[in-house]
Amino acid sequence: MLDRAAGALIQPLVHRLARMVAATGIGANQITLIGFGLGMLAATLVATGHTLPAIAAILLSRLCDALDGALARMTQVSDFGGFLDIVLDFVFYASIPLAFALANPQHNALAAAALLAAFIGTMASFLAFAVIAAKRKLTNLAYPGKSFYFLGGLTEATETLAVFVAMCLWPQHFAALAYAFAALCCVTTATRIWWGWRSFR
Numbered sequence: 001m002l003d004r005a006a007g008a009l010i011q012p013l014v015h016r017l018a019r020m021v022a023a024t025g026i027g028a029n030q031i032t033l034i035g036f037g038l039g040m041l042a043a044t045l046v047a048t049g050h051t052l053p054a055i056a057a058i059l060l061s062r063l064c065d066a067l068d069g070a071l072a073r074m075t076q077v078s079d080f081g082g083f084l085d086i087v088l089d090f091v092f093y094a095s096i097p098l099a100f101a102l103a104n105p106q107h108n109a110l111a112a113a114a115l116l117a118a119f120i121g122t123m124a125s126f127l128a129f130a131v132i133a134a135k136r137k138l139t140n141l142a143y144p145g146k147s148f149y150f151l152g153g154l155t156e157a158t159e160t161l162a163v164f165v166a167m168c169l170w171p172q173h174f175a176a177l178a179y180a181f182a183a184l185c186c187v188t189t190a191t192r193i194w195w196g197w198r199s200f201r
Helices: 003-024 028-047 051-074 079-103 105-135 157-169 171-200
Strands: none
Touching (some): 028 051, 028 079, 051 157, 079 105, 079 157, 079 171, 105 171
16 A cells, blocks of 8 residues: 555665666676575564564665665566566565564464465465456556556555564564454455456456
């Protein structure tokens, strides 16, 4: 829901950074892998109880996620780059709830499982819509620079990032935050199914 606004807000910074990185010869896929490595560092920090440092790793990881696309558009866009980006993004998103479950299984495991199940709904509806949209040659004017059709929803990357940061700030409230966000993810999945019915029937 907030991705377009957030993207517009950080776009000038991302473009400046992309120009600087392009001058060094570092490629977009390398930035994707660096961002994924930072995401896995964040998950490791969460799992070991270091939630405040994990916030920095999460934010840097997501900055790389914005930077790789901008860099690709300045240099060379590739199908593999788009594929790698979305696959590693989804692995990162799943790793943070899992990390909280590992950090405190007794209190967090069930809530983490509920959130991961809800993530499956949002991710499956997102990717399934993209597959059919590509088959029908549909384009999303709201996200013209993306590698494939980006279907929005109530819970997008910006909202997920905000919830992850909140979980790291208040790890004692992980379960409540996870259940609440899982419910919102279910709403997103339902609206995407409705949009799919409306678009593809």
